[in-house]
Amino acid sequence: MRTLETLVGGEWVASADWIDVLDPADVRTPVARVPALTAEDVTRAFDHAERGFTLWKRTSPFERSRVFTDAARLIRERVEEIAADVTAENGKTLTEATGETLKAADFLEYYAGLARQGYGTLLHDVRPHHRTHTQREPIGVILVISPWNDPLITPARKLAPLLATGNAAVFKPATDTPVSGLHFARALHDAGLPAGVLNVVTGRTAEIEEALLDDSRIAGITFTGSNAVGNRIRRRIADRNVRFQGELGGKNASVVLKDADLRAAAKAVVAASFGQAGQRCTATSRVVVEQPVYEEFTRLLVAGVEGLKVGPGSDPATTLCPLAGVKQRDGVLAALAGAVEEGATVLTGGHADSEGGRVFGCYVQPTVLGDVTPGMAIWREEVFGPVLVLRTVDGFDAAVEAVNDSGYGLAAAVFTRDLAHAHRFADEAECGQVAVNSTTTGWDVHLPFGGFHDSGTAYKEQGEEVLRFSTRVKTVAVHFGG
CATH class of the missing domain: 3.40.605.10 (Aldehyde Dehydrogenase; Chain A, domain 1)
Structure with missing residues (x-):
């Protein structure tokens, strides 16, 4: 030492x-x-x-x-x-x-x-x-x-x-x-x-x-x-x-519209949600998906999440690191337990990862939750860990409403091939950073950064x-x- x-x-x-x-x-x-x-x-x-x-x-x-x-x-x-x-x-x-x-x-x-x-x-x-x-x-x-x-x-x-x-x-x-x-x-x-x-x-x-x-x-x-x-x-x-x-804080949302490139969207959402084990203020923690593509997008998303390799950051093979401390790990696990108690469904992950040498670390499996409703704490409160929640909506207007259904306003993204929807989303999303067909994270040094509302x-x-x-x-x- x-x-x-x-x-x-x-x-x-x-x-x-x-x-x-x-x-x-x-x-x-x-x-x-x-x-x-x-x-x-x-x-x-x-x-x-x-x-x-x-x-x-x-x-x-x-x-x-x-x-x-x-x-x-x-x-x-x-x-x-x-x-x-x-x-x-x-x-x-x-x-x-x-x-x-x-x-x-x-x-x-x-x-x-x-x-x-x-x-x-x-x-x-x-x-x-x-x-x-x-x-x-x-x-x-x-x-x-x-x-x-x-x-x-x-x-x-x-x-x-x-x-x-x-x-x-x-x-x-x-x-x-x-x-x-x-x-x-x-x-x-x-x-x-x-x-x-x-x-x-x-x-x-x-x-x-x-x-x-x-x-x-x-x-x-x-x-x-x-x-x-x-x-x-x-x-x-x-x-x-x-x-x-x-x-x-932030409770950042990504919207996947029915005309989106679903594979590209799933890949981007996995990167935005689980980089640094979700411990980014700009990490995507909510995904709003149009009903016609919900099932297919969820399948692609879960497959991408399950392909992540949990391990110590010093291992070059690791793609999902531990949480930064015991307090952070325990807080995330408590939030997951509360979400399940409120009725959310665990689509993958959902608990601590203590396999092998990880038993002495602060690991939580990358988690995706379905059946999430707007009244649940997991939809509204920042978790700051490798946890992503899914919600389905009907149409663009409902998607924007879901994004703005938050006291926070840091970052949001939309995945679409429709230029009109892209520009409308940029205008109507109540947050400081908006991405189109890209992740909510990764702003360069010369770009202004900061959120609206409680962010x-x-x-x-x-x-x-x-x-x-x-x-x-x-x-x-x-x-x-x-």
Whole structure:
């Protein structure tokens, strides 16, 4: 087991207490341990971030770009080591972990370029002899709270734009998966990021929550995780002038219309539903199928699901990894039991997978449920695991109604050969991302990302849209005589 230090004030620091990081493929032996920082340590991290911001906001954008470019190069050079750690602490397959690592480098490279571009707009002024423009400025110290399901790409998605625009950060990785985020911090540190600009707080949330959320120097909080926690954060900062960017839950639906290419649709739905064992916020968890093709599509879908190979992420043959921890596994199993009790039919899977060496891991068989009705909890509530529910409808309008029958609004897809239905679906689906004949997952770094309704806040992530969160706009008018 390795002992890792965390980055605070430009130094790698230890602590008197430690947190064990477990491998969800076999939870008996920790794979690493990280410092369990105290509330006092958190306050010192904000002290360093405050000083780091003073320096970084005045640093040339070309120098910021250089740091990001070098950090991206280091991540690509270290891809095998980093991907192995992502797999070890999260459980996802090496293929998925490698893709996540390379995508983290993509985020750095994209925002390295964006840092060099213009930062304002020249505006007309009704007054003669005036030249007026807007300019974007960093907002200050931002608290970054990332989840366990994408322990590297989510920090990259959040930290890259806010650091590129001159902000400083205090970063709290998920307690279960802190090693990946430390790799990201190390790449930036080794690339020459000034001390204090990025500070990583590893620790038990219950012990440091007050110090994390109540510091008066916080200008913004960006959070990815459950609605329960996100709403608790919003309530806590409601009377303070603190921006909140939340990427929260989802109950994403894919629609299969009667004119769809059923084989292609089934293949895409399997990929969208069971990649990372369904532990993606954009994973398809509901499928709405037109009645005439329900039986054939279900047959193709179940066959594809039963072709998945359950196993540890480190095994190249694995196509469905374990869940990220015991708590996640038990929660999924409880949701399945509740669905069956309410009347859903298990078409395949439906229970834990403890065959052979998997008995000590967090495995759940990939599951498809039929006979699901709109009133069931499994139709409405996020499960965040390898579970897919099917429902049949009559016609396009009923399909759209079923998609929108949710408090969430993150992602949706439609499979059809009808161009009119494709465009209508894009217009009428109440969600932030819409796919046509493709998966609900897999958005690139330059594309705005975020949901509607209970799936998120108005501040989007990715692309240039994220700058609305990480910068403020100042309007400047210059009178030049006359």
